[in-house]
Amino acid sequence: MTALNHSHIxxxxxxxxxxxxxxxxxxxxxxxxxxxxxxxxxxxxxxVITHAVTALIGPSGCGKTTFxxxxxxxxxxxxxxxxxxxxxxxxxxxxxxxxxxxxxxxRVGMVFQRSNPFPKTIYENVAFxxxxxxxxxxxxxxxxxxxxxxxxxxxxxVKDNLNGLAxxxxxxxxxxxxxxxxxxxxxxxxxxxxxxxxxxxxxxxKIEELIEDLKSRYTIVIVTHNMQQAARISEYTGFFYMGExxxxxxxVKIFTTPSEKRTEDYVTGRFx
Amino acid sequence: xMADPAAVHVTTDQGAVSILSHxxxxxxxxxxxxxxxxxxLTLCVVAMLVxxxxxxxxxxxxxxxWEFLTAxxxxxxxxxxxxxxxxxxxxxxxxxxxxxxxxxVATAVFLRYYARPESKLARLVRVAVNxxxxxxxxxxxxxxxxxxxxxxxxxxxxxxxxGDLAFGQPAIIWxxxxxxxxxxxxxxxxxxxxxxxxxRDYIEASYALGATRWQTIRHVVxxxxxxxxxTGGILAVSRGAGEVAPIMFTGAAYYLPxxxxxxxxxFMELGYHxxxxxxxxxxxxxxxxxxxxxxxxxxxxxFALNALAVVIRMRLRLRQAG
Amino acid sequence: xxxxxxxxxxxxxMGPDWQQYSxxxxxxxxxxxxxxxxxxxAFSAIAAIILIFLFxxxxxxxxxxxxxxxxxVTVAKxxxxxxxxxxxxxxxxWQPVSETPKYSLPPLLLGSLKATLVAILFAAxxxxxxxxxxxxFAPPRIREMIKPxxxxxxxxxxxxxxxxxxxxxxxxxxxxxGWKFRLNATNAGIALGIAIIPVIYTVAEGALRAVPRQIxxxxxALGATPWATARRVILPAAAPGIFAGxxxxxxxxxxxxxxxxxxxxxxxxxxxxxTDSIRTMSATIAAELAEVVNGSAHYHVLFFIGALLFLxxxxxxxxxxxxxxxxxxxLTGVSG
Numbered sequence: 059m060t061a062l063n064h065s066h067i068x069x070x071x072x073x074x075x076x077x078x079x080x081x082x083x084x085x086x087x088x089x090x091x092x093x094x095x096x097x098x099x100x101x102x103x104x105x106v107i108t109h110a111v112t113a114l115i116g117p118s119g120c121g122k123t124t125f126x127x128x129x130x131x132x133x134x135x136x137x138x139x140x141x142x143x144x145x146x147x148x149x150x151x152x153x154x155x156x157x158x159x160x161x162x163x164x165r166v167g168m169v170f171q172r173s174n175p176f177p178k179t180i181y182e183n184v185a186f187x188x189x190x191x192x193x194x195x196x197x198x199x200x201x202x203x204x205x206x207x208x209x210x211x212x213x214x215x216v217k218d219n220l221n222g223l224a225x226x227x228x229x230x231x232x233x234x235x236x237x238x239x240x241x242x243x244x245x246x247x248x249x250x251x252x253x254x255x256x257x258x259x260x261x262x263x264k265i266e267e268l269i270e271d272l273k274s275r276y277t278i279v280i281v282t283h284n285m286q287q288a289a290r291i292s293e294y295t296g297f298f299y300m301g302e303x304x305x306x307x308x309x310v311k312i313f314t315t316p317s318e319k320r321t322e323d324y325v326t327g328r329f330x
Numbered sequence: 331x332m333a334d335p336a337a338v339h340v341t342t343d344q345g346a347v348s349i350l351s352h353x354x355x356x357x358x359x360x361x362x363x364x365x366x367x368x369x370x371l372t373l374c375v376v377a378m379l380v381x382x383x384x385x386x387x388x389x390x391x392x393x394x395x396w397e398f399l400t401a402x403x404x405x406x407x408x409x410x411x412x413x414x415x416x417x418x419x420x421x422x423x424x425x426x427x428x429x430x431x432x433x434x435v436a437t438a439v440f441l442r443y444y445a446r447p448e449s450k451l452a453r454l455v456r457v458a459v460n461x462x463x464x465x466x467x468x469x470x471x472x473x474x475x476x477x478x479x480x481x482x483x484x485x486x487x488x489x490x491x492x493g494d495l496a497f498g499q500p501a502i503i504w505x506x507x508x509x510x511x512x513x514x515x516x517x518x519x520x521x522x523x524x525x526x527x528x529x530r531d532y533i534e535a536s537y538a539l540g541a542t543r544w545q546t547i548r549h550v551v552x553x554x555x556x557x558x559x560x561t562g563g564i565l566a567v568s569r570g571a572g573e574v575a576p577i578m579f580t581g582a583a584y585y586l587p588x589x590x591x592x593x594x595x596x597f598m599e600l601g602y603h604x605x606x607x608x609x610x611x612x613x614x615x616x617x618x619x620x621x622x623x624x625x626x627x628x629x630x631x632x633f634a635l636n637a638l639a640v641v642i643r644m645r646l647r648l649r650q651a652g
Numbered sequence: 653x654x655x656x657x658x659x660x661x662x663x664x665x666m667g668p669d670w671q672q673y674s675x676x677x678x679x680x681x682x683x684x685x686x687x688x689x690x691x692x693x694a695f696s697a698i699a700a701i702i703l704i705f706l707f708x709x710x711x712x713x714x715x716x717x718x719x720x721x722x723x724x725v726t727v728a729k730x731x732x733x734x735x736x737x738x739x740x741x742x743x744x745x746w747q748p749v750s751e752t753p754k755y756s757l758p759p760l761l762l763g764s765l766k767a768t769l770v771a772i773l774f775a776a777x778x779x780x781x782x783x784x785x786x787x788x789f790a791p792p793r794i795r796e797m798i799k800p801x802x803x804x805x806x807x808x809x810x811x812x813x814x815x816x817x818x819x820x821x822x823x824x825x826x827x828x829x830g831w832k833f834r835l836n837a838t839n840a841g842i843a844l845g846i847a848i849i850p851v852i853y854t855v856a857e858g859a860l861r862a863v864p865r866q867i868x869x870x871x872x873a874l875g876a877t878p879w880a881t882a883r884r885v886i887l888p889a890a891a892p893g894i895f896a897g898x899x900x901x902x903x904x905x906x907x908x909x910x911x912x913x914x915x916x917x918x919x920x921x922x923x924x925x926x927t928d929s930i931r932t933m934s935a936t937i938a939a940e941l942a943e944v945v946n947g948s949a950h951y952h953v954l955f956f957i958g959a960l961l962f963l964x965x966x967x968x969x970x971x972x973x974x975x976x977x978x979x980x981x982x983l984t985g986v987s988g
Binding site for chain 2: 673675679680682683686687689690691693694695696697698700701703704707708710711777778779781782784785786788789790798800801802803804805807808809810811812813814815816818819820846849853878879882883900903904906907908909910913914934937938941942946954955958961962965966969973
C-alpha cells in the first residue's frame with residue numbers, strides 16, 4: 059500500500075502527486091467550496107480509488123457531505139453555492155464546459171441519507187431513471203428492474219409486489235430500493251450519504267453486506283458518522299474536520315496508526 | 331393557549347389546589363370585559379352569515395325544481411328556468427380554467443424552480459401577483475373591454491375578417507380571458523403552496539438520477555402537486571363563477587334564445603342573471619321567487635366548490651402528516 | 653484558488669464512455685425550450701399589471717389630451733361646480749346623457765367615500781373583535797368553527813350580497829329607522845361591510861396569532877390577566893397588522909361594484925347625509941359603460957374614472973402591504 063502513498067496529501071504537498079496502481083477514479087485537487095460567503099471546504103486534495111469503498115468521516119458540519127455532493131455536482135441546486143478547484147472523473151474535469159451535469163449524475167449515482175423513494179410503485183421507482191433516459195422497451199425495463207433489485211438484494215422480498223407502493227416498504231427496504239433505483243441507470247460511481255443512519259441494526263447490516271457485494275463493480279464513496287461502519291466496510295478513509303481534509307489513507311492505517319493527532323482523537327472518540 | 335400555564339399545574343401532585351387555581355383562572359377570563367365583548371362581536375358575525383344564508387335558502391328552496399334547472403326562461407324571464415345561465419356559467423369558467431391553470435402553474439413553477447428565491451425578478455413577479463389580486467373587479471371589466479375586445483379582438487377582425495365584426499365585440503372568450511387574469515393570483519398562490527410541500531428529497535432524487543430540470547418538473551413536481559393545482563383550479567372557478575363586474579361588458583348577455591356554441595358567442599351567466607332580474611325586471615314581485623332560486627343556485631355552486639377545495643386540502647394535509 | 657486548475661489531467665480515461673450517459677438531444681432541447689417557455693409565461697402576471705395600466709390609460713387619456721373630447725368635457729370641468737342656468741347657484745352634476753352632458757366627479761368620489769366609510773365603520777369592530785376573540789380567548793374547538801364561518805362569508809359572491817341588500821336589508825333598515833330612501837349610503841355600506849369582514853378578520857387574526865408565545869407568557873408570568881395581556885401587550889404588538897387588515901378591507905370596499913350598484917340607489921347627489929342615495933365610481937362604470945358609444949367623450953370619462961379607481965386601490969393596498977411588512981419586521985425583531 060505504500061505505492062499509493064497518500065500521506066503526502068495530509069502533508070499538503072500537492073505538487074508531488076504520485077500516481078500508481080491502484081487506479082484513481084476521481085481525482086480532486088485544490089477544491090474549495092463556498093455557500094455564499096461561508097467556506098465549507100478548504101483546499102481539498104483527494105483520490106478516489108476505482109472499485110473500492112472510500113469512507114468519509116468527521117464530525118457534523120465538517121464538510122464531508124458537501125464534498126460528496128461536489129462529486130456529482132448536486133450542490134449546483136443550492137443558490138449561492140460555488141466550487142473552485144479541479145474534480146477529474148477518469149481524467150475529465152466535471153466542471154468543464156463540455157461536461158453535461160445530467161450526464162455526470164447518470165454516471166455518478168447517489169443514495170441519500172433519508173430514503174427518498176418517489177410516491178409511486180416499486181417498479182416505477184426503479185424504472186424512473188430508465189424512463190427519463192428515454193428507454194421505452196418493456197423488456198429492457200423489466201430486465202433492468204429485476205437486475206437492479208437483485209443487485210440491491212431486494213428482489214426476493216418484493217418480486218411478488220412490484221406494483222405495490224414504495225412508501226409501504228420498511229425503512230431498510232426503502233433504502234435498498236433507492237440503491238436499486240440508482241443502480242438501474244448503470245452508474246460508474248456510487249455516492250452514499252450516510253445511507254444507514256436512519257436504519258435499525260439489522261437493516262444496517264443488510265446495507266453493509268450490499269456495499270461489500272457492490273464494490274467489485276462500482277466505485278463507492280460513503281459518508282458515515284459511524285466509525286465502526288467505516289472500519290468494517292471501507293478500504294480507504296478520509297477524515298474531514300472544519301472543511302479540511304485532515305488525513306486520508308488506507309482505512310487500517312487511519313484507524314490504527316494515524317499520522318495526525320486530530321485523526322487519532324476523533325477515531326478514538328475523544329471528540330465529535 | 332391562554333389556559334396552558336394552568337393546565338400544567340393540573341398534572342402536578344397537588345391536583346386539588348391546582349384545579350382551584352385553574353378555576354380561578356377561568357373565572358377571571360369570564361369577568362374580563364374583552365372576552366365578553368369580542369365573543370359577542372364574533373357571534374354577530376356568525377349571525378350575519380346565518381341570516382343571509384337562511385334568507386336565501388328559505389326564499390329559494392321552494393322554486394328549486396328539476397324543471398327550473400333544465401328549462402329556459404319564459405314569459406319575459408318571469409317564469410321558466412335558468413338552464414342557459416347555468417350552461418353559460420359552466421362554459422365560461424371552463425374556458426377560464428383552460429387559460430388560468432397552465433399560466434398559473436407555469437408561474438408557480440418558475441417562482442419555485444427556475445428563479446432564485448430572492449432574485450429581483452422573482453420579487454417583481456410576486457409584487458405583480460399581489461397587486462393583481464388587489465385590482466377591483468370592475469377595473470378588470472374595463473381592461474377586458476379595452477384590451478381583449480378593442481385591441482386584440484379588433485386586431486383579429488382587421489387581420490382575418492377584413493374588418494367585419496367577428497371577435498371585436500363582447501364574447502365568451504373575452505369574458506373568460508378577463509376572468510382568467512382575475513383568478514390568476516389564486517391559482518399561482520395555491521399551486522406554489524402545494525409545491526412548497528413537496529419534499530426536497532424527491533427533487534434531489536430525480537436530479538441525482540440524471541433527470542433534466544424539465545423532466546424533474548414533469549415527472550416529479552407536477553404529479554406531486556396535482557391536488558394543489560386542482561384546489562387552485564376549484565377556488566378559481568368558485569371565485570370566477572361569482573364575479574359579475576368583469577363580464578358585464580365583455581360577453582354576458584341579458585337574454586339569449588340560444589346557447590353559446592362558438593368562442594365569439596355571447597352567453598348568459600348566473601350572477602349576471604341575478605343582477606338583471608333584480609334591477610331590470612318590469613315586475614319584481616312576480617320575478618322574486620324565481621330570483622331567489624337563482625341566487626340559491628349560484629350560492630350552492632360557489633359553496634359546493636369551496637367545500638370541495640377545503641376537503642381536498644384537508645386530505646392533502648393528512649396525507650402529508652401521515 | 654486556481655492552483656488546482658493548473659494540475660494536468662494526467663489520469664488516463666479508463667472508465668466507460670461518456671456517450672452512454674449522455675442526455676438525448678431531444679430531452680436537452682425540450683429542457684431548454686420548456687425552461688424558456690416557463691420563464692416567459694411567468695412574466696404574464698407582470699404583463700397583466702402593465703397591460704391593465706396601459707390599456708385603461710390608453711382609453712382614459714383622451715380626457716386629458718383629445719381636443720374632440722374637450723369640446724364636451726375637460727378635467728377642470730369635472731372638478732369644479734357647473735353652471736346650470738344663469739343666475740342659479742353652481743352645482744356638481746353628473747348628467748352624462750343630458751343635452752349638455754355634465755361630468756362632475758365630486759359626487760361620485762363622495763359616494764364612494766360614504767359607502768366605504770360606512771363599510772369600514774361597520775366591518776372593523778366586528779372583524780377585529782372576532783379576530784381578538786378567536787386568537788386570544790376562544791377554546792380551540794370554537795376557533796375551528798369560526799374559520800369556516802369566515803370562509804363561507806368570504807365565499808358569498810358580491811352579486812348575492814347586493815341582492816340581499818337590495819331585497820331584504822334595505823326594507824328592514826327603512827322600516828326600522830324610517831328613512832326616506834330605501835337604497836342609500838348606509839344600506840350599501842353595511843352590505844359592503846359584511847363583504848369585507850373576512851378580509852379584515854383574516855389579516856388581523858394572522859397578525860394577532862403571529863405575536864410570539866414568549867410575549868404572552870412573559871406578560872402572564874408577571875401576573876397579568878388575559879385581559880391585561882391582550883390590551884397592553886398583544887394588541888400593541890399586532891397593531892400594524894390590524895391596521896393593514898383595515899387598509900386591505902378599504903381597498904376592497906372602494907373597488908367593490910355589484911353591492912353598491914344594486915343597493916345604493918345610484919343617484920349622484922352632492923350631500924353629506926349617509927341616508928341619501930349615492931352613486932359610486934365603480935357603480936357608475938358598471939351602470940353606464942354598456943350603454944355608451946365606443947370612443948365618445950362619455951366612454952373615455954368612464955375609463956378615466958376606472959383609472960382613478962385603479963390608482964386609488966393601488967395606493968390603499970400598497971399602504972396595507974407596507975404595514976404587513978412592518979409587522980413582520982417588528983415581530984421577527986422581537987422574537988429573534
